[in-house]
Amino acid sequence: MPSVNKVDISPLSDEEIPIAFQVLSKSFGHEAPFVDIYFPSHDTPSGQAQGSKRLTVWKQTSEASTFLKATTRGDQGDQELIIGFAVWTLMKEAPPAELAKTENVEEVWPDEADREFMTRLWSDYVIPRSKAIEDSGGKGVYVLELLAVHPEYQRLGAGTALVEWGTKKADQQGLQAVVEGTPIARRLYEKSGLRAKIEEMRFDVGDEFASRRKPKLIFMTREPRK
Numbered sequence: 001m002p003s004v005n006k007v008d009i010s011p012l013s014d015e016e017i018p019i020a021f022q023v024l025s026k027s028f029g030h031e032a033p034f035v036d037i038y039f040p041s042h043d044t045p046s047g048q049a050q051g052s053k054r055l056t057v058w059k060q061t062s063e064a065s066t067f068l069k070a071t072t073r074g075d076q077g078d079q080e081l082i083i084g085f086a087v088w089t090l091m092k093e094a095p096p097a098e099l100a101k102t103e104n105v106e107e108v109w110p111d112e113a114d115r116e117f118m119t120r121l122w123s124d125y126v127i128p129r130s131k132a133i134e135d136s137g138g139k140g141v142y143v144l145e146l147l148a149v150h151p152e153y154q155r156l157g158a159g160t161a162l163v164e165w166g167t168k169k170a171d172q173q174g175l176q177a178v179v180e181g182t183p184i185a186r187r188l189y190e191k192s193g194l195r196a197k198i199e200e201m202r203f204d205v206g207d208e209f210a211s212r213r214k215p216k217l218i219f220m221t222r223e224p225r226k
């Protein structure tokens with residue numbers, strides 16, 4: 001593990017999105033089926049270009065989303081390194097259950113079966129967060145939509161700092177925080193006060209996709225603290 005100085009959290013710029021996307025790709029590797037299908041070929045130059053383009057559109061069109069970077073300085077203290085990345089969104093309305101309403105599905109998933117599989121995953125993926133938004137009675141909830149820390153810089157507190165940026169905001173506004181968490185991130189979320197509400201989210205993709213890897217995600221929530 002490289003020796004590093006302290007970790008800072010600050011807004012990510014549009015120009016930094018390609019670096020953040022690489023951090024995302026490296027950190028998830030191929031351990032997370034949802035990321036593999038949501039960001040096709042995310043470890044290739046074309047997949048990274050497309051993923052970065054989608055993140056840029058998202059960042060520029062969703063005022064309620066905050067794109068954050070975790071940075072540190074190298075051994076010489078001169079160069080800022082982006083080691084982590086997160087997106088927190090204050091959601092007051094449930095996201096569309098139909099993926100085609102938020103993504104250019106033909107372009108991102110040109111293969112029809114991939115497109116159908118992703119569309120089915122998506123409609124199940126948004127159910128718990130939509131329920132949380134509905135239960136908030138119009139106040140909304142803070143959703144941690146993405147979190148990734150570069151493998152060479154994990155266990156240094158960057159993940160915690162990115163999570164706590166959002167839980168602090170949620171506390172200030174008296175809102176619930178939620179995340180569809182990977183098993184690897186569970187400990188971190190628990191340390192930050194999130195609790196498993198759904199131990200394993202349901203994905204009913206149908207028999208024709210029985211052989212595909214399904215996401216293993218835990219739906220976690222945290223009540224605001226005073």
Ligand SMILES: CC(C)(COP(=O)(O)OP(=O)(O)OC[C@H]1O[C@@H](n2cnc3c(N)ncnc32)[C@H](O)[C@@H]1OP(=O)(O)O)[C@@H](O)C(=O)NCCC(=O)NCCS
Nearest residue numbers: 027147148149154155156157158159160181182185187188
């Ligand atoms: C989950 C992830 C973001 C954690 O980032 P991080 O910067 O290493 O997190 P922190 O250093 O703040 O770790 C906080 C605590 O979480 C737990 N933790 C973190 N990584 C862990 C791991 N690989 N195994 C077990 N526990 C882990 C530990 O309790 C750790 O505290 P400690 O180091 O004092 O023991 C990072 O492992 C990652 O990017 N994973 C792949 C992508 C992913 O799954 N993202 C979450 C999407 S929902």
